[in-house]
Structure formats: C-alpha cells, structure tokens
Amino acid sequence: MQPGDDTTAAAAFDDAAFLARSPNRLAVLGALAEEPTPRRALGEEAGVERVTLGRVLDDLVEREWARETADGYALTPTGAWAHDAFSDLLATLRATSRLRGLAExxxxxxxxxxxxxxxxxxxxxxxxxxxxxxxxxxxxxxxxxxxxxxxxxxxxxxxxxxxxxxxxxxxxxxxxxxxxxxxxxxxxxxxxxxxxxxxxxxxxxxxxxxxxxxxxxxxxxxxxxxxxxxxxxxxxxxxxxxxxxxxxxxxxxxxxxxxxxxxxxxxxxxxx
Structure with missing residues (x-):
C-alpha cells in the first residue's frame, strides 16, 4: 500500500475524525503524554468521568495509541505521534480563527x-x-x-x-x-x-x-x-x-x- 492510497487516506480521515469528535479522547491522550498514569488518576487529570474514560481507553487501545501497563496506561509511540500532530493542528486552527477577518x-x-x-x-x-x-x-x-x-x-x-x-x-x-x-x-x-x-x-x-x-x-x-x-x-x-x-x-x-x-x-x- 503506497502513501496516498485511498484506503490509507480513508483511515487517516477516520483517525482525525475520531479525535475531532471527542475532546475527551484528546484530553486522555494529553494526560498520558508525560508518563504512564493509573486509571483513577487519569480520569481526574483528564477531567473525564469513569464510564466515559473506560470507553475512551478501549478505543485508544484498539487503535494501538495506548496500552495497559503495570503502572496504568501509557501512550504507544504512534499514540504519542498522533497526539502531538493533532495538538499542533488544533493550535494552528485556533490561530487562524483568531485572525479571521484580518487576513487581507x-x-x-x-x-x-x-x-x-x-x-x-x-x-x-x-x-x-x-x-x-x-x-x-x-x-x-x-x-x-x-x-x-x-x-x-x-x-x-x-x-x-x-x-x-x-x-x-x-x-x-x-x-x-x-x-x-x-x-x-x-x-x-x-x-x-x-x-x-x-x-x-x-x-x-x-x-x-x-x-x-x-x-x-x-x-x-x-x-x-x-x-x-x-x-x-x-x-x-x-x-x-x-x-x-x-x-x-x-x-x-x-x-x-x-x-x-x-x-x-x-x-x-x-x-x-
């Protein structure tokens, strides 16, 4: 499968939509960005309720962006990459929004x-x-x-x-x-x-x-x-x-x- 293949593009758009649809998912990724975190502390740090946190973690593990460890949950290398890239995109879009109406x-x-x-x-x-x-x-x-x-x-x-x-x-x-x-x-x-x-x-x-x-x-x-x-x-x-x-x-x-x-x-x- 080559870069730019329709299947790859569809998967990438699906991953982007997965994060864009739920601030909770990005919050959990962000909370895990520094170090492995126990589940209870993770919910508090990310500001996500217990039931929602369970669904988010299941989704992240399924995408191979997070994994369970002896110390709780941790980001995988691809999960850390996805978090950094999407956070960078959000920061860029926030900036373009702040400049809206001024571009000319x-x-x-x-x-x-x-x-x-x-x-x-x-x-x-x-x-x-x-x-x-x-x-x-x-x-x-x-x-x-x-x-x-x-x-x-x-x-x-x-x-x-x-x-x-x-x-x-x-x-x-x-x-x-x-x-x-x-x-x-x-x-x-x-x-x-x-x-x-x-x-x-x-x-x-x-x-x-x-x-x-x-x-x-x-x-x-x-x-x-x-x-x-x-x-x-x-x-x-x-x-x-x-x-x-x-x-x-x-x-x-x-x-x-x-x-x-x-x-x-x-x-x-x-x-x-």
Missing part, C-alpha cells in the same frame, strides 16, 4: 506560522480602544522601543514622553506625515513631541509611504503589529514575542529607518 490587511512578509501563540487584541463593544491601550502598555513596560507608524494615539504619545523624559525609555521611530500634522496641530501634543525631538534618548525620522503599524519592545514585552484596514481603521493589534516575528519586525524597522528622512525640528518650534 496582514502586513507583507509577516511570518504567519509564527503567530500560533499570538494574542489578537481587537476593539470590542465595551472596549473600542483595546488595541491602543495594549500599545500604550507596551510602551510603558519596555526600556527600548522601535516604532513605525503614521498614527500615534495620545496615550501612546504620553507614555513615550513619560518614558523618554523620565530616563526609562530609548526610542527610535519612523513616522508618517499624517501623524506629524495631527501632532503639530494641538499645542499640548506639539509640546510633548518637541520634548521628544529635543531628547538624546529619542530619534525620529519620517517617510511618506508608511503602510504599517509596528512596535518592537524588550524581549518579554513583545512585538505589537497593528492591523489597519484600507480606510485607516485599526482592526486589531497582534501581540507576540515569537522569535521569527521579532526577526521580521527588526528587519522591517531597519529598512524603513534607512529609507526615511530627518524631521525638521523647526516645525515644532525647536531651533537647531
């Missing part, structure tokens, strides 16, 4: 496979500013921030100002003309931005083709990737610290920084 606005080159454990922060009816509040939290928690954006919420600007002027934050940012225009229009935001421009702890450049919102922070704080639709509306903020996303984000920032130009400080009342 994801930044070019963003490594999607690295987003499996990412948190997607969306505006909610009771919390429409949730993505912006997450961006502000990132700014207040990090000691170094690199940013690419054409919009800067007042809370984020305040957090940048507090961090830079307080000596707790080193900031590098590539900003767009819309952000500069809005910031320069109001005396309070113009003053705060002028303070940032005048600080040795902050460096800004500007570019006209900004089509991304990106924040890079200390490891452990994370990478914030804003998802902006065609009308400039923030749909979500993807929050992750995956190494592949960090590598992509740093490369993206450095390229944008090289292509950007200095900001004229006179626009904000600063004399060189």
């Amino acid at each position: 606005w994801l930044p070019e080159g963003l490594p999607l496979r690295a987003l499996r454990d990412a948190e997607v922060v969306r505006p909610e009816r009771g919390d429409p500013a949730a993505p912006l509040r997450r961006a502000e939290r990132h700014t207040r928690e990090t000691s170094r921030q690199r940013v690419v954006t054409d919009a800067l919420a007042p809370g984020v600007l305040d957090a940048m100002h507090d961090g830079v002027t307080g000596g707790d934050l080193r900031l590098e940012a590539v900003v767009g003309p819309s952000m500069l225009a809005v910031t320069a229009a109001a005396p309070e935001t113009r003053k705060r931005f002028a303070d940032l421009l005048a600080s040795d702890a902050a460096a800004f450049r500007t570019a006209t083709d900004i089509d991304i919102v990106l924040g890079i922070h200390d490891p452990g704080v994370g990478i914030g990737v804003g998802i902006i639709d065609g009308d400039g509306v923030t749909r979500a903020l993807v929050d992750t610290d995956a190494p592949a996303v960090r590598e992509w984000a740093v490369d993206t920032f450095e390229r944008r920084w090289r292509e950007a130009e200095p900001i004229d400080p006179a626009r904000f009342g600063i004399e060189e």
Whole structure:
C-alpha cells in the first residue's frame, strides 16, 4: 500500500475524525503524554468521568495509541505521534480563527506560522480602544522601543514622553506625515513631541509611504503589529514575542529607518 492510497487516506480521515469528535479522547491522550498514569488518576487529570474514560481507553487501545501497563496506561509511540500532530493542528486552527477577518490587511512578509501563540487584541463593544491601550502598555513596560507608524494615539504619545523624559525609555521611530500634522496641530501634543525631538534618548525620522503599524519592545514585552484596514481603521493589534516575528519586525524597522528622512525640528518650534 503506497502513501496516498485511498484506503490509507480513508483511515487517516477516520483517525482525525475520531479525535475531532471527542475532546475527551484528546484530553486522555494529553494526560498520558508525560508518563504512564493509573486509571483513577487519569480520569481526574483528564477531567473525564469513569464510564466515559473506560470507553475512551478501549478505543485508544484498539487503535494501538495506548496500552495497559503495570503502572496504568501509557501512550504507544504512534499514540504519542498522533497526539502531538493533532495538538499542533488544533493550535494552528485556533490561530487562524483568531485572525479571521484580518487576513487581507496582514502586513507583507509577516511570518504567519509564527503567530500560533499570538494574542489578537481587537476593539470590542465595551472596549473600542483595546488595541491602543495594549500599545500604550507596551510602551510603558519596555526600556527600548522601535516604532513605525503614521498614527500615534495620545496615550501612546504620553507614555513615550513619560518614558523618554523620565530616563526609562530609548526610542527610535519612523513616522508618517499624517501623524506629524495631527501632532503639530494641538499645542499640548506639539509640546510633548518637541520634548521628544529635543531628547538624546529619542530619534525620529519620517517617510511618506508608511503602510504599517509596528512596535518592537524588550524581549518579554513583545512585538505589537497593528492591523489597519484600507480606510485607516485599526482592526486589531497582534501581540507576540515569537522569535521569527521579532526577526521580521527588526528587519522591517531597519529598512524603513534607512529609507526615511530627518524631521525638521523647526516645525515644532525647536531651533537647531
């Protein structure tokens, strides 16, 4: 029988359906993943009632995914393989579900496979500013921030100002003309931005083709990737610290920084 044979494919689909139809089966496999487990403890660990546990174990033994031992029940090598593969598939599908409705606005080159454990922060009816509040939290928690954006919420600007002027934050940012225009229009935001421009702890450049919102922070704080639709509306903020996303984000920032130009400080009342 060759790989791809109809019989093999049918058996594989049957095995996948076997797990997909019953969270209890996957729970028992997961409980057995570390070490052989006595039947009583297995039911408690997997959260499965005694009668159901008996049926699940019989099914797993029949598929040769588990076997009874002197210490209780244990996974077979193929059972461990099936558990790992199906758990990986579920994690991937959970991630694609979290990103549903955002696919067309994801930044070019963003490594999607690295987003499996990412948190997607969306505006909610009771919390429409949730993505912006997450961006502000990132700014207040990090000691170094690199940013690419054409919009800067007042809370984020305040957090940048507090961090830079307080000596707790080193900031590098590539900003767009819309952000500069809005910031320069109001005396309070113009003053705060002028303070940032005048600080040795902050460096800004500007570019006209900004089509991304990106924040890079200390490891452990994370990478914030804003998802902006065609009308400039923030749909979500993807929050992750995956190494592949960090590598992509740093490369993206450095390229944008090289292509950007200095900001004229006179626009904000600063004399060189």
